[in-house]
Amino acid sequence: MFKSLIVSFALAASVLANVYITSPTADTTWTGGQEATIDWQDDGSSPSLASFGLAKFSIYVGNANQQTSLQLISGNVSVANVSSLTFTPSPTIGPDSNEYFIRVESLNLKDASNSQYPALAFSAKFTLAGMSGTFNSSLQAEIDGQSTAPIGGPTSSAGSATAATTAKATTVAAVTTGSAAASTATSTSKSNGAGRHGVTSLAGFVGAAAVLVSAAVL
Template identity: 35%
Template sequence: MKTTFVSLALFLAVVAQMVASMAVITNPVSSTKGKGGKKLSVVWNDDGKSPKISDWGGVNVFLAVGSQNVQYKLQQLGSNLPVTQTKGSWKVDPSIGANSKSYFIRMEGTKLGSDGNPPMAFSARFELSNMSGQFNSTVQNAANGKEGAAPSSSTTGSSGSSSTSSASSSSTSSTGLSGAASSSKSSSASSSSSTTSGVAPIYLNSALVTVGAIAAGVAAFV
Protein backbone atom coordinates (compact mmCIF):
# COMPACT_ATOMS: atom_id res chain seq x y z
CA MET A 1 0.00 0.00 0.00
CA LYS A 2 1.52 3.28 -1.09
CA THR A 3 0.30 6.51 0.37
CA THR A 4 1.33 10.08 -0.36
CA PHE A 5 -0.12 12.84 1.76
CA VAL A 6 -0.86 16.39 0.67
CA SER A 7 1.97 18.69 1.70
CA LEU A 8 1.41 22.04 3.41
CA ALA A 9 2.65 23.81 0.28
CA LEU A 10 0.15 21.93 -1.87
CA PHE A 11 -2.60 22.63 0.64
CA LEU A 12 -1.92 26.37 0.51
CA ALA A 13 -1.78 26.30 -3.28
CA VAL A 14 -5.11 24.50 -3.45
CA VAL A 15 -6.80 26.92 -1.09
CA ALA A 16 -5.43 29.89 -3.01
CA GLN A 17 -6.69 28.53 -6.31
CA MET A 18 -10.07 27.66 -4.83
CA VAL A 19 -10.51 31.23 -3.65
CA ALA A 20 -9.62 32.49 -7.12
CA SER A 21 -11.86 30.22 -9.14
CA MET A 22 -15.10 28.32 -8.76
CA ALA A 23 -16.63 25.97 -11.29
CA VAL A 24 -20.15 25.37 -10.02
CA ILE A 25 -22.17 22.19 -10.54
CA THR A 26 -25.83 23.23 -10.50
CA ASN A 27 -27.26 19.74 -11.05
CA PRO A 28 -27.49 17.28 -9.39
CA VAL A 29 -28.38 18.98 -6.09
CA SER A 30 -29.09 17.56 -2.65
CA SER A 31 -32.76 16.97 -3.50
CA THR A 32 -31.96 15.03 -6.68
CA LYS A 33 -33.27 11.46 -6.76
CA GLY A 34 -31.65 9.47 -9.54
CA LYS A 35 -32.02 5.79 -10.42
CA GLY A 36 -29.62 3.10 -11.49
CA GLY A 37 -30.10 2.16 -15.12
CA LYS A 38 -31.53 5.61 -15.90
CA LYS A 39 -29.84 8.73 -17.21
CA LEU A 40 -28.51 11.33 -14.78
CA SER A 41 -28.35 14.95 -15.89
CA VAL A 42 -25.25 16.92 -14.88
CA VAL A 43 -25.10 20.69 -15.39
CA TRP A 44 -22.26 23.05 -14.54
CA ASN A 45 -21.05 26.58 -15.23
CA ASP A 46 -18.01 28.78 -14.86
CA ASP A 47 -17.88 31.74 -12.48
CA GLY A 48 -15.59 33.49 -14.94
CA LYS A 49 -12.67 33.81 -12.56
CA SER A 50 -9.19 32.60 -13.37
CA PRO A 51 -8.40 29.82 -13.98
CA LYS A 52 -11.49 29.44 -16.15
CA ILE A 53 -12.90 26.08 -17.19
CA SER A 54 -11.50 26.92 -20.62
CA ASP A 55 -8.08 26.43 -19.03
CA TRP A 56 -8.95 22.93 -17.77
CA GLY A 57 -7.83 21.25 -21.00
CA GLY A 58 -10.70 18.77 -21.15
CA VAL A 59 -13.28 17.76 -18.56
CA ASN A 60 -13.71 14.30 -17.00
CA VAL A 61 -16.92 13.62 -15.09
CA PHE A 62 -17.13 10.90 -12.44
CA LEU A 63 -19.83 9.48 -10.20
CA ALA A 64 -18.28 9.06 -6.76
CA VAL A 65 -18.76 8.51 -3.04
CA GLY A 66 -16.50 9.26 -0.12
CA SER A 67 -15.60 11.58 2.69
CA GLN A 68 -13.74 14.85 2.81
CA ASN A 69 -10.53 12.85 3.15
CA VAL A 70 -11.07 9.81 0.97
CA GLN A 71 -13.08 9.53 -2.22
CA TYR A 72 -13.88 6.71 -4.63
CA LYS A 73 -14.64 7.18 -8.31
CA LEU A 74 -17.27 4.58 -9.11
CA GLN A 75 -18.08 5.34 -12.74
CA GLN A 76 -16.65 7.65 -15.36
CA LEU A 77 -19.58 9.40 -17.01
CA GLY A 78 -17.81 11.79 -19.35
CA SER A 79 -14.28 11.61 -20.73
CA ASN A 80 -12.24 14.55 -22.02
CA LEU A 81 -15.31 16.64 -22.73
CA PRO A 82 -14.75 19.96 -24.53
CA VAL A 83 -14.46 22.89 -22.15
CA THR A 84 -17.32 24.60 -23.98
CA GLN A 85 -19.72 21.86 -22.85
CA THR A 86 -21.78 22.75 -19.78
CA LYS A 87 -24.08 19.77 -19.40
CA GLY A 88 -24.43 16.09 -20.10
CA SER A 89 -26.72 13.14 -19.45
CA TRP A 90 -25.35 9.70 -18.73
CA LYS A 91 -26.79 6.31 -17.80
CA VAL A 92 -25.95 5.24 -14.25
CA ASP A 93 -24.54 1.71 -13.99
CA PRO A 94 -26.66 0.14 -11.20
CA SER A 95 -23.92 -2.35 -10.30
CA ILE A 96 -21.45 0.24 -9.01
CA GLY A 97 -22.97 0.51 -5.54
CA ALA A 98 -25.93 0.32 -3.20
CA ASN A 99 -29.02 2.48 -2.81
CA SER A 100 -27.63 5.52 -1.02
CA LYS A 101 -27.82 9.28 -0.54
CA SER A 102 -24.02 9.46 -0.54
CA TYR A 103 -23.32 9.86 -4.26
CA PHE A 104 -21.85 13.02 -5.77
CA ILE A 105 -20.37 14.21 -9.04
CA ARG A 106 -16.65 14.85 -9.23
CA MET A 107 -15.31 16.81 -12.21
CA GLU A 108 -11.62 17.04 -13.09
CA GLY A 109 -9.69 18.93 -15.72
CA THR A 110 -7.29 16.99 -17.91
CA LYS A 111 -4.67 19.73 -17.73
CA LEU A 112 -2.61 19.73 -14.55
CA GLY A 113 -2.00 22.95 -12.69
CA SER A 114 1.39 24.30 -11.67
CA ASP A 115 1.12 22.21 -8.50
CA GLY A 116 0.83 19.02 -10.55
CA ASN A 117 -2.84 18.45 -9.75
CA PRO A 118 -5.97 18.87 -11.89
CA PRO A 119 -8.62 21.52 -11.21
CA MET A 120 -11.71 19.91 -9.71
CA ALA A 121 -15.33 20.62 -8.84
CA PHE A 122 -17.88 18.66 -6.81
CA SER A 123 -21.66 18.50 -6.63
CA ALA A 124 -23.88 18.16 -3.61
CA ARG A 125 -24.48 14.64 -2.34
CA PHE A 126 -27.63 13.15 -3.83
CA GLU A 127 -29.64 9.94 -3.81
CA LEU A 128 -29.51 6.98 -6.20
CA SER A 129 -32.04 4.16 -5.90
CA ASN A 130 -32.65 1.02 -7.96
CA MET A 131 -28.97 0.17 -7.49
CA SER A 132 -27.95 -3.50 -7.51
CA GLY A 133 -24.46 -3.33 -6.01
CA GLN A 134 -23.19 -3.01 -2.46
CA PHE A 135 -20.45 -0.96 -0.82
CA ASN A 136 -17.82 -2.86 1.10
CA SER A 137 -17.06 -1.63 4.63
CA THR A 138 -14.12 0.53 3.51
CA VAL A 139 -16.14 2.44 0.95
CA GLN A 140 -19.17 2.63 3.23
CA ASN A 141 -17.09 4.16 6.02
CA ALA A 142 -15.83 6.83 3.63
CA ALA A 143 -19.36 7.46 2.37
CA ASN A 144 -20.49 7.89 5.98
CA GLY A 145 -17.77 10.45 6.56
CA LYS A 146 -15.95 8.35 9.15
CA GLU A 147 -12.64 9.32 7.58
CA GLY A 148 -13.41 13.02 7.77
CA ALA A 149 -16.35 15.36 7.57
CA ALA A 150 -18.46 14.16 4.68
CA PRO A 151 -19.05 16.38 1.70
CA SER A 152 -22.57 17.64 1.37
CA SER A 153 -22.71 20.06 -1.52
CA SER A 154 -21.23 21.44 -4.65
CA THR A 155 -17.60 22.24 -4.27
CA THR A 156 -14.66 23.14 -6.24
CA GLY A 157 -11.27 22.03 -5.37
CA SER A 158 -8.48 22.97 -7.61
CA SER A 159 -6.10 20.26 -6.90
CA GLY A 160 -6.94 17.13 -5.41
CA SER A 161 -5.39 13.85 -5.71
CA SER A 162 -2.73 12.91 -3.41
CA SER A 163 -2.64 9.32 -2.69
CA THR A 164 -3.91 6.02 -3.83
CA SER A 165 -4.00 2.70 -2.12
CA SER A 166 -5.82 -0.56 -2.44
CA ALA A 167 -8.86 -0.55 -0.22
CA SER A 168 -10.36 -3.95 -0.72
CA SER A 169 -9.29 -7.47 -1.46
CA SER A 170 -12.48 -9.17 -2.56
CA SER A 171 -12.71 -10.03 -6.23
CA THR A 172 -14.90 -7.95 -8.49
CA SER A 173 -14.92 -6.19 -11.82
CA SER A 174 -12.88 -3.01 -11.77
CA THR A 175 -13.46 0.09 -13.82
CA GLY A 176 -9.75 0.70 -13.98
CA LEU A 177 -10.27 4.24 -12.78
CA SER A 178 -7.81 5.83 -10.42
CA GLY A 179 -9.52 5.79 -7.10
CA ALA A 180 -12.33 3.77 -8.63
CA ALA A 181 -14.63 1.54 -6.68
CA SER A 182 -16.34 -0.84 -9.03
CA SER A 183 -19.22 -2.95 -7.84
CA SER A 184 -20.44 -6.15 -9.43
CA LYS A 185 -21.15 -9.81 -8.73
CA SER A 186 -18.46 -10.99 -6.33
CA SER A 187 -16.62 -14.16 -7.24
CA SER A 188 -16.23 -15.08 -3.60
CA ALA A 189 -17.80 -18.45 -2.87
CA SER A 190 -19.03 -17.19 0.47
CA SER A 191 -21.21 -14.48 -1.02
CA SER A 192 -23.29 -14.04 -4.14
CA SER A 193 -24.11 -10.41 -3.51
CA SER A 194 -22.51 -7.51 -5.32
CA THR A 195 -19.70 -5.77 -3.48
CA THR A 196 -17.69 -2.67 -4.14
CA SER A 197 -14.09 -3.77 -4.18
CA GLY A 198 -10.84 -3.55 -6.03
CA VAL A 199 -10.95 -0.03 -4.72
CA ALA A 200 -8.15 2.49 -4.72
CA PRO A 201 -9.15 5.54 -2.69
CA ILE A 202 -7.98 9.07 -3.32
CA TYR A 203 -6.82 10.69 -0.10
CA LEU A 204 -7.32 14.40 0.38
CA ASN A 205 -6.38 16.71 3.21
CA SER A 206 -9.50 17.25 5.30
CA ALA A 207 -8.58 20.89 5.75
CA LEU A 208 -8.70 21.61 2.04
CA VAL A 209 -12.37 22.32 1.83
CA THR A 210 -15.68 21.57 3.32
CA VAL A 211 -17.90 20.26 0.65
CA GLY A 212 -21.30 21.62 0.78
CA ALA A 213 -20.23 24.93 2.15
CA ILE A 214 -21.52 26.18 -1.11
CA ALA A 215 -24.39 24.53 -2.78
CA ALA A 216 -25.55 27.94 -3.77
CA GLY A 217 -22.44 29.06 -5.46
CA VAL A 218 -19.53 28.37 -3.26
CA ALA A 219 -18.63 24.87 -2.59
CA ALA A 220 -15.84 23.24 -0.92
CA PHE A 221 -15.17 19.64 -0.85
CA VAL A 222 -12.18 17.58 -0.52
Protein backbone atom coordinates in the same frame (compact mmCIF):
# COMPACT_ATOMS: atom_id res chain seq x y z
CA MET B 1 -10.71 -6.19 -15.21
CA PHE B 2 -9.79 -2.89 -13.62
CA LYS B 3 -6.49 -1.66 -12.32
CA SER B 4 -6.49 0.74 -9.37
CA LEU B 5 -3.75 3.09 -8.25
CA ILE B 6 -3.78 4.55 -4.74
CA VAL B 7 -2.15 7.94 -4.39
CA SER B 8 -1.32 9.54 -1.03
CA PHE B 9 -0.12 13.12 -0.64
CA ALA B 10 -0.18 16.08 1.73
CA LEU B 11 -2.80 18.68 0.94
CA ALA B 12 -2.64 22.41 1.70
CA ALA B 13 -5.62 24.75 1.74
CA SER B 14 -6.51 26.27 -1.62
CA VAL B 15 -9.67 27.52 -3.26
CA LEU B 16 -11.52 27.92 -6.50
CA ALA B 17 -11.87 25.76 -9.48
CA ASN B 18 -14.42 27.44 -11.69
CA VAL B 19 -16.74 24.65 -12.90
CA TYR B 20 -19.90 25.19 -10.83
CA ILE B 21 -22.22 22.18 -11.06
CA THR B 22 -25.89 23.24 -10.98
CA SER B 23 -27.21 19.67 -11.34
CA PRO B 24 -27.16 17.40 -9.44
CA THR B 25 -27.95 19.31 -6.24
CA ALA B 26 -28.47 18.04 -2.72
CA ASP B 27 -32.17 17.57 -3.59
CA THR B 28 -31.51 15.51 -6.74
CA THR B 29 -32.55 11.85 -7.01
CA TRP B 30 -31.46 9.92 -10.07
CA THR B 31 -32.46 6.34 -10.87
CA GLY B 32 -29.94 3.67 -11.76
CA GLY B 33 -30.31 2.51 -15.36
CA GLN B 34 -32.11 5.70 -16.43
CA GLU B 35 -30.62 8.73 -18.18
CA ALA B 36 -29.42 11.62 -16.02
CA THR B 37 -27.94 14.98 -16.93
CA ILE B 38 -25.12 16.90 -15.27
CA ASP B 39 -25.27 20.68 -15.81
CA TRP B 40 -22.59 23.25 -15.03
CA GLN B 41 -21.68 26.88 -15.57
CA ASP B 42 -18.75 29.21 -15.11
CA ASP B 43 -18.80 30.58 -11.56
CA GLY B 44 -17.26 33.86 -12.69
CA SER B 45 -13.92 33.30 -10.97
CA SER B 46 -10.54 32.83 -12.60
CA PRO B 47 -9.57 30.68 -14.49
CA SER B 48 -12.03 30.59 -17.36
CA LEU B 49 -13.82 27.46 -18.49
CA ALA B 50 -11.55 27.52 -21.54
CA SER B 51 -8.55 27.29 -19.19
CA PHE B 52 -10.13 24.42 -17.25
CA GLY B 53 -10.35 22.76 -20.67
CA LEU B 54 -10.89 19.05 -21.17
CA ALA B 55 -12.13 17.24 -18.08
CA LYS B 56 -12.98 13.83 -16.69
CA PHE B 57 -16.36 13.33 -14.97
CA SER B 58 -16.92 10.49 -12.48
CA ILE B 59 -19.26 9.37 -9.68
CA TYR B 60 -17.55 9.11 -6.29
CA VAL B 61 -18.24 8.31 -2.64
CA GLY B 62 -16.01 8.89 0.36
CA ASN B 63 -14.91 11.41 2.95
CA ALA B 64 -12.58 14.40 3.11
CA ASN B 65 -9.49 12.19 3.34
CA GLN B 66 -10.44 9.24 1.15
CA GLN B 67 -12.61 9.05 -1.95
CA THR B 68 -13.36 6.22 -4.37
CA SER B 69 -14.45 6.45 -8.01
CA LEU B 70 -17.40 4.16 -8.76
CA GLN B 71 -18.22 5.08 -12.35
CA LEU B 72 -16.33 6.93 -15.05
CA ILE B 73 -18.96 9.04 -16.79
CA SER B 74 -16.74 10.53 -19.48
CA GLY B 75 -12.98 10.93 -19.72
CA ASN B 76 -12.81 13.76 -22.24
CA VAL B 77 -15.33 16.61 -21.99
CA SER B 78 -14.66 20.21 -23.02
CA VAL B 79 -16.34 22.15 -20.22
CA ALA B 80 -16.07 25.37 -22.23
CA ASN B 81 -17.77 24.05 -25.37
CA VAL B 82 -20.67 22.23 -23.70
CA SER B 83 -22.46 22.81 -20.39
CA SER B 84 -24.23 19.51 -19.84
CA LEU B 85 -23.45 15.82 -19.95
CA THR B 86 -26.06 13.09 -20.31
CA PHE B 87 -25.25 9.58 -19.10
CA THR B 88 -26.81 6.52 -17.46
CA PRO B 89 -25.86 5.76 -13.85
CA SER B 90 -25.04 2.08 -13.55
CA PRO B 91 -27.34 0.46 -10.97
CA THR B 92 -24.58 -1.98 -9.98
CA ILE B 93 -22.13 0.56 -8.52
CA GLY B 94 -23.82 0.72 -5.13
CA PRO B 95 -27.08 0.65 -3.14
CA ASP B 96 -29.82 3.25 -2.85
CA SER B 97 -27.97 6.06 -1.09
CA ASN B 98 -27.57 9.82 -0.81
CA GLU B 99 -23.77 9.56 -0.51
CA TYR B 100 -22.88 9.93 -4.20
CA PHE B 101 -21.23 12.99 -5.77
CA ILE B 102 -19.74 14.04 -9.11
CA ARG B 103 -16.04 14.85 -9.33
CA VAL B 104 -14.63 16.82 -12.27
CA GLU B 105 -10.89 16.62 -12.96
CA SER B 106 -9.22 18.94 -15.47
CA LEU B 107 -6.95 17.21 -17.97
CA ASN B 108 -5.22 20.51 -18.81
CA LEU B 109 -5.30 22.88 -15.86
CA LYS B 110 -3.11 22.38 -12.81
CA ASP B 111 -3.97 23.44 -9.28
CA ALA B 112 -2.95 27.05 -8.73
CA SER B 113 -1.17 26.25 -5.46
CA ASN B 114 0.48 22.98 -6.48
CA SER B 115 1.17 22.48 -10.16
CA GLN B 116 1.79 18.75 -9.89
CA TYR B 117 -1.93 18.18 -9.26
CA PRO B 118 -4.93 18.90 -11.51
CA ALA B 119 -7.68 21.39 -10.78
CA LEU B 120 -10.89 19.74 -9.53
CA ALA B 121 -14.56 20.65 -9.04
CA PHE B 122 -17.39 18.83 -7.27
CA SER B 123 -21.16 18.56 -7.19
CA ALA B 124 -23.31 18.39 -4.11
CA LYS B 125 -23.96 14.94 -2.70
CA PHE B 126 -27.05 13.48 -4.38
CA THR B 127 -29.25 10.38 -4.21
CA LEU B 128 -29.26 7.33 -6.47
CA ALA B 129 -32.36 5.11 -6.27
CA GLY B 130 -33.30 1.85 -7.98
CA MET B 131 -29.80 0.55 -7.35
CA SER B 132 -28.81 -3.12 -7.13
CA GLY B 133 -25.23 -2.91 -5.86
CA THR B 134 -23.67 -2.70 -2.43
CA PHE B 135 -20.90 -0.76 -0.71
CA ASN B 136 -18.17 -3.14 0.38
CA SER B 137 -16.56 -2.74 3.78
CA SER B 138 -13.84 -0.42 2.47
CA LEU B 139 -16.31 1.92 0.78
CA GLN B 140 -18.58 1.92 3.82
CA ALA B 141 -15.61 2.74 6.02
CA GLU B 142 -14.81 5.74 3.82
CA ILE B 143 -18.42 6.94 4.02
CA ASP B 144 -18.51 6.37 7.77
CA GLY B 145 -15.29 8.40 7.99
CA GLN B 146 -17.35 11.52 7.43
CA SER B 147 -17.94 11.52 11.18
CA THR B 148 -14.31 12.61 11.66
CA ALA B 149 -13.55 13.95 8.17
CA PRO B 150 -16.84 15.41 6.93
CA ILE B 151 -16.89 16.18 3.24
CA GLY B 152 -19.55 18.81 3.71
CA GLY B 153 -18.29 20.50 6.83
CA PRO B 154 -20.81 21.78 9.39
CA THR B 155 -23.09 23.53 6.89
CA SER B 156 -24.75 22.83 3.55
CA SER B 157 -23.28 25.84 1.75
CA ALA B 158 -20.04 26.27 -0.10
CA GLY B 159 -17.29 27.62 2.15
CA SER B 160 -13.60 27.79 2.83
CA ALA B 161 -11.09 24.96 2.58
CA THR B 162 -9.61 23.19 5.58
CA ALA B 163 -6.03 23.03 6.71
CA ALA B 164 -3.45 20.58 5.41
CA THR B 165 -3.92 16.84 5.90
CA THR B 166 -3.11 13.56 4.16
CA ALA B 167 -5.54 12.22 1.58
CA LYS B 168 -5.88 8.93 -0.25
CA ALA B 169 -8.07 8.12 -3.23
CA THR B 170 -8.91 4.91 -5.06
CA THR B 171 -10.65 3.91 -8.23
CA VAL B 172 -12.35 0.54 -7.91
CA ALA B 173 -14.61 0.61 -10.96
CA ALA B 174 -15.07 2.62 -14.12
CA VAL B 175 -17.97 2.38 -16.54
CA THR B 176 -17.82 4.76 -19.49
CA THR B 177 -21.41 5.62 -20.36
CA GLY B 178 -21.67 9.34 -20.96
CA SER B 179 -21.86 11.59 -24.01
CA ALA B 180 -21.58 15.37 -23.97
CA ALA B 181 -24.66 17.38 -24.96
CA ALA B 182 -24.41 21.06 -25.87
CA SER B 183 -26.55 23.53 -23.96
CA THR B 184 -26.41 27.09 -22.68
CA ALA B 185 -25.42 27.65 -19.07
CA THR B 186 -27.73 29.89 -17.05
CA SER B 187 -26.74 31.92 -14.02
CA THR B 188 -28.08 31.22 -10.56
CA SER B 189 -27.60 32.84 -7.19
CA LYS B 190 -28.90 29.87 -5.20
CA SER B 191 -26.24 27.75 -3.56
CA ASN B 192 -26.60 24.03 -4.24
CA GLY B 193 -23.66 22.86 -2.17
CA ALA B 194 -21.45 22.30 -5.20
CA GLY B 195 -17.70 22.52 -4.73
CA ARG B 196 -15.74 25.24 -6.53
CA HIS B 197 -12.30 24.27 -5.28
CA GLY B 198 -8.89 23.32 -6.61
CA VAL B 199 -7.16 20.02 -5.99
CA THR B 200 -5.86 20.97 -2.56
CA SER B 201 -9.22 21.93 -1.08
CA LEU B 202 -10.67 19.42 1.34
CA ALA B 203 -14.02 20.53 2.68
CA GLY B 204 -16.43 23.38 3.21
CA PHE B 205 -18.94 22.12 0.65
CA VAL B 206 -21.66 19.49 0.67
CA GLY B 207 -20.43 17.87 -2.52
CA ALA B 208 -17.01 16.44 -1.66
CA ALA B 209 -13.41 17.16 -0.80
CA ALA B 210 -10.63 17.42 -3.33
CA VAL B 211 -8.12 14.60 -3.79
CA LEU B 212 -6.03 13.18 -6.65
CA VAL B 213 -6.85 9.87 -8.34
CA SER B 214 -4.90 8.19 -11.10
CA ALA B 215 -6.34 4.98 -12.56
CA ALA B 216 -6.12 2.92 -15.73
CA VAL B 217 -8.87 0.68 -17.07
CA LEU B 218 -7.65 -2.52 -18.70
